[in-house]
Amino acid sequence: EVPSLAERYKKSFDIGAAVEPSMLEGTNGAMLNRHYNSIVAENVMKPISIQPEEGKFNFEEADKIVKFAKENDMELRFHTLIWHSQVPDWFFMDKEGNPMVDETDPKQREKNKKLLLKRLETHVKTIVKRYKNDVSSWDVVNEVVDDSGELRNSPWYQITGTDYIKVAFETADRFAAKDAKLFINDYNTEVEPKRSTLYNLVKEMVEAGVPIDGVGHQAHIQIGWPSLQEIEDSINMFAALGLDNQITELDVSLYGWPPENAFPTYDKIPASEFERQAVRYDALFNLYERLGDKISSVTFWGIADNHTWLNDRAEQYSGVGVDAPFVFDVNYNTKPAYWAIIDEE
């Protein structure tokens, strides 16, 4: 058996993986036990899974992951309490069944805002109470800034302004375990203009007393992008605010954006691609380890190359194609990237 990733980075940070409930057994289960000491749900803890209809909570799938984490003594990240995507429409419908975002009457808009914040509170409170003793890190809000550096113009924002962010953190804080950490999670946290917008938002909120403990950097990155300097600067910026950093959804795509000319099948990917990727992983984990006191967890958005959401994107943009973002291949064997990150001192 090859050395454990979690063991290798024990002194610096946890090593996590995103999973579906179907990925807790067989080889996946064995991989989780050997290489990871933290897990997160890839989908089943999102609003649409947990509260598909108002008041009808569905914890069945989420519970499976919670149980696995407990039984195997792993940290559990919760992803995600609030998001604009994978959220059911009922949240944003008024009592008459009309979309709240269309309301123009100021009085009615005020009522709608109250109703939405009440729904948010119920959602957050119900979940956080249930998993209080199981979750060590909560993604409280996800992707509240857009790529152009504006606050994301989601229904949440259109109806409540930034109050939904504030209320989400305050409610989570009220019911979460004292030592649990509350995160604001996003992608492209390394690059401008998004990085500064996120920084200013977080700074303002922290100064106003909103209980944010850390920034989750999704890190859906590529072999050549973003630069190591940008990654380092971003971690340092948020750490300077007194905040924790977690890498929450790491994958290193072989492709640029959009992923055009993807390799059609896994066996068509040349070995040189895996070597190029290993160089990137080597530099990345060197950096993470150097910044280890500012990073408490590094989570991959999957376990091995046989299951990655990036395949959907490669296929979407190339017609056919696969990506290969992890350090284990489609058969769970070690890739050059694994040896690159296990070796370092």
Ligand code: XIL
């Ligand atoms: C993705 C999942 O991996 C897919 O299975 C699903 O179809 C869509 O969502 N940012 C996030 C994650 O915060 O929740 C997303 O996960 C990937 C991008």
